[in-house]
Amino acid sequence: xxxxxxxxxxxxxxxxxxxxxxxxxxxxRDVAVLEESYLGSxxxxxxGSGIRAQFTSADQIVLLRxxxxxxxxxxxxxxxxxxxxxxxxxxxxxxxxxVDKARQNVAFQNRYGVMSRIIDRQEAKEIxxxxxxxxxxxxxxxxxxxxxxxFDTVTGYxxxxxxxxxxxxxxxRVFEIETTAAxxxxxxxxxxxxxxxxxxxxxxxxxxxxxxxxxxDLPYRLDKHQIMATEPLEQFLGPxxxxxxxxxxxxxxxxxxxxxxxxxxxxxxxxxxxEFLTKFAKExxxxxxxxxxxKLMRQWAGYYVMSPDAHPVLGPVDEVPGFFQANGxxxxxxxxxxxxxxxxxxxxxxxKPSIDIDHYNFRRFARGELLTEKAVIG
Amino acid sequence: xxDSRITTHPILAWDRxxxxxxTYDGKxxxxxxxxxxxxxxxxxxxxxxxxxSRFYRPRGMFCAIxxxxxxxxxxxxxxxxxTCVLQVRDGMDVxxxxxxxxxxxxxxxxxxxxxxxxxxxxxGGGPAGLEASLWAAKAxxxxxxxxxxxxxxxxLVKQTHKFFGSARENAGTRGITIAKKLIAEVQAEPNIxxxxxxxxxxxxxxxxxxxSQDHAVLFHPRKVIVATGAAEKMLLFKNxxxxxxxxxxxxxxxxxxxxxxxxxxxxxxxxxxxGLIVSYQLMQAGIEVVGVIEGAPRVGGYLVHASKIARNGxxxxxxxxxxxxxxxxxxEAAIIAEVDEQWQPIxxxxxxxxxxxxxxxxxxxxxxxxxxxxxxxxVFSAELGGWVAKRNWAMRTSNPDIFAAGDASGVEEASTAxxxxxxxxxxxxxxxxxxxxxxxxxKETRRNxxxxxxxxxxxxxxxGLKCVEVLE
Numbered sequence: 001x002x003x004x005x006x007x008x009x010x011x012x013x014x015x016x017x018x019x020x021x022x023x024x025x026x027x028x029r030d031v032a033v034l035e036e037s038y039l040g041s042x043x044x045x046x047x048g049s050g051i052r053a054q055f056t057s058a059d060q061i062v063l064l065r066x067x068x069x070x071x072x073x074x075x076x077x078x079x080x081x082x083x084x085x086x087x088x089x090x091x092x093x094x095x096x097x098x099v100d101k102a103r104q105n106v107a108f109q110n111r112y113g114v115m116s117r118i119i120d121r122q123e124a125k126e127i128x129x130x131x132x133x134x135x136x137x138x139x140x141x142x143x144x145x146x147x148x149x150x151f152d153t154v155t156g157y158x159x160x161x162x163x164x165x166x167x168x169x170x171x172x173r174v175f176e177i178e179t180t181a182a183x184x185x186x187x188x189x190x191x192x193x194x195x196x197x198x199x200x201x202x203x204x205x206x207x208x209x210x211x212x213x214x215x216x217d218l219p220y221r222l223d224k225h226q227i228m229a230t231e232p233l234e235q236f237l238g239p240x241x242x243x244x245x246x247x248x249x250x251x252x253x254x255x256x257x258x259x260x261x262x263x264x265x266x267x268x269x270x271x272x273x274x275e276f277l278t279k280f281a282k283e284x285x286x287x288x289x290x291x292x293x294x295k296l297m298r299q300w301a302g303y304y305v306m307s308p309d310a311h312p313v314l315g316p317v318d319e320v321p322g323f324f325q326a327n328g329x330x331x332x333x334x335x336x337x338x339x340x341x342x343x344x345x346x347x348x349x350x351x352k353p354s355i356d357i358d359h360y361n362f363r364r365f366a367r368g369e370l371l372t373e374k375a376v377i378g
Numbered sequence: 379x380x381d382s383r384i385t386t387h388p389i390l391a392w393d394r395x396x397x398x399x400x401t402y403d404g405k406x407x408x409x410x411x412x413x414x415x416x417x418x419x420x421x422x423x424x425x426x427x428x429x430x431s432r433f434y435r436p437r438g439m440f441c442a443i444x445x446x447x448x449x450x451x452x453x454x455x456x457x458x459x460x461t462c463v464l465q466v467r468d469g470m471d472v473x474x475x476x477x478x479x480x481x482x483x484x485x486x487x488x489x490x491x492x493x494x495x496x497x498x499x500x501x502g503g504g505p506a507g508l509e510a511s512l513w514a515a516k517a518x519x520x521x522x523x524x525x526x527x528x529x530x531x532x533x534l535v536k537q538t539h540k541f542f543g544s545a546r547e548n549a550g551t552r553g554i555t556i557a558k559k560l561i562a563e564v565q566a567e568p569n570i571x572x573x574x575x576x577x578x579x580x581x582x583x584x585x586x587x588x589x590s591q592d593h594a595v596l597f598h599p600r601k602v603i604v605a606t607g608a609a610e611k612m613l614l615f616k617n618x619x620x621x622x623x624x625x626x627x628x629x630x631x632x633x634x635x636x637x638x639x640x641x642x643x644x645x646x647x648x649x650x651x652x653g654l655i656v657s658y659q660l661m662q663a664g665i666e667v668v669g670v671i672e673g674a675p676r677v678g679g680y681l682v683h684a685s686k687i688a689r690n691g692x693x694x695x696x697x698x699x700x701x702x703x704x705x706x707x708x709x710e711a712a713i714i715a716e717v718d719e720q721w722q723p724i725x726x727x728x729x730x731x732x733x734x735x736x737x738x739x740x741x742x743x744x745x746x747x748x749x750x751x752x753x754x755x756x757v758f759s760a761e762l763g764g765w766v767a768k769r770n771w772a773m774r775t776s777n778p779d780i781f782a783a784g785d786a787s788g789v790e791e792a793s794t795a796x797x798x799x800x801x802x803x804x805x806x807x808x809x810x811x812x813x814x815x816x817x818x819x820x821k822e823t824r825r826n827x828x829x830x831x832x833x834x835x836x837x838x839x840x841x842g843l844k845c846v847e848v849l850e
Contacts, residue, residue: 234480271583272581290483
């Protein structure tokens, strides 16, 4: 670690590392990534690993459509297998009202080039043969949605960034950030101080605390979300299944991984609960009954960093020039990682991202210009 | 059909009852009601249970006590079933598992879930857990004892040798006799509820969940004693994963608990007490021991055991290690070599030993999964076998409501495990104001434990304990 960099990125999850990689790719190589624990130890390594563009707001549909375009070729780009697989997302709707709503969503998504469609139970069964067709009326299907393996993604980005000269420091905690008269920052870390012109806050659940060091109040709520993983099995499932708050997929390694909501808002711990396990088991076996014979292997929890409108905060902060946000993902940080990395890097390096991210700016909260998103799962 | 069940033995006898039948890959196999699936298959000559998930390597028995995943098969349509601890049932359908398990083709019943308060929850029904349960109950506490095996007793049930130590601590008594006595006492104790066949798998905010094939129980305990034992260590050598390479303890389980010959020509790797005792017991069961090898310059176990097997004509080769197991689907021979002072094989000293079984007696590792999940302070102690929980003299860990005892708290031996269990059980009871057993009894036990460790074989343990025991 040196004592000065052009850009210091706080957070060694998918966001921070993707930003670092994309900056380096643009020749902006004087970059350090600071991670307080190990890479992927925060939200990235705890996430459900799903990637989808089937959202309800135009902004997120476009963002994720572009993210999926990067995901599709990310392994080749990083020269590291991130195990992306376009397994598709299959939403199951079980009331006529929900099916109607889904039809509207599909039409809306199609307008932005996300070619989701409503399918009947027969077709859903062909896509996912183990489904119990009595558990839903119709499906909503998009075959470009998928999954990737979080730790491989983090490793892939970190290696590629390092190859380009980025310094990545683990076990390095930031405990204070000072602004200087020359509009630069002094970042105080457990491994020493760093002078820098730009600070990127990609600290996931810690983002609020990092921003507070510069008197910026990110209006986030931490919700605890739990996940379980089963023993590995031969590939059988097919798509990511979603029904209400329930979701699960089968990873490249064969484990069924998924979660459901337990209503833990404003959480202060990430302990596993038994209530989650029984709720998940009940809901999961309603749609795929033979999961009842599959054994649990692991259970864990992480935080959804909920912003007031369930959209992330991206870009600079007006009051503190040089202080960039990439946080508040509201449960969607992993899937957004590649596109956020690209857009933030374009913004920092050239001041001009290829997709306008102005409406994701922090200032929207003060102005009351909130975005809307209904499709938060899990 | 092949039948490697032992019919005559100098110490043991097996009342097998009437045979039942299971189907193995479509073929009928005879089994006996007290056997587990893996044991019954082994007796019938089935040495391979599955293939590995990535390279499809053959997998056979390794630990035989539910600690590893080597024996996972598909049973009645359910994949990844640990067959070494699953009792046979007439008509069971057992299939070899190739690679990752195939999704179930039947709909298993959901486990019935209930919740239970527990004054003291003891996890593990081996020597430590049995003693902990008994003494906590004697002190007046109500105890729930959870054990994952079909029967209580832990590894005592296979220890046919007579224990050393003072008369007070069961010296001169065989482990199997101690097991019978303790199990009978536990079963007769109205203050102990036993949940056999239940695996305690997780902590949920101070509660512990245990599950059997059909049920799950969420226990809300006030005190927990973790006595989950230890698992045998693997050794690194070429081809070490094929059937026929297994833990010395597994061989002991096969022949002493189930009366099944583990092989016909056995090479024992490791001349500690386990290696020596198991070698002798193999000979008692009529099995040829082709040699005992030991990497150290000297035999590690008691000389009385070493001379017993030497008297029977078995060579103990010190400064030797195993380099390779020869064979594709099963061990056909072993390549061994002499090692230098740095434990490196000396080129040119390789020799081939014809054998069908390689028993590894390379030490044990404490089973600390639950202690880790409980977020206790753990420290690494090579002397105690690996990561172990920090604790005070009464086996209390960094969480005041959680105790660890027996091999789970550091690998030692059954006598000390029993004393640790007793000390922990009494302490947990005292914590809850149950004082029917005077505290002097506990203090006395601790003094006896210290005395037992004061001998030359306790020296290593005492070094380990220096980093692990917290003085108050």
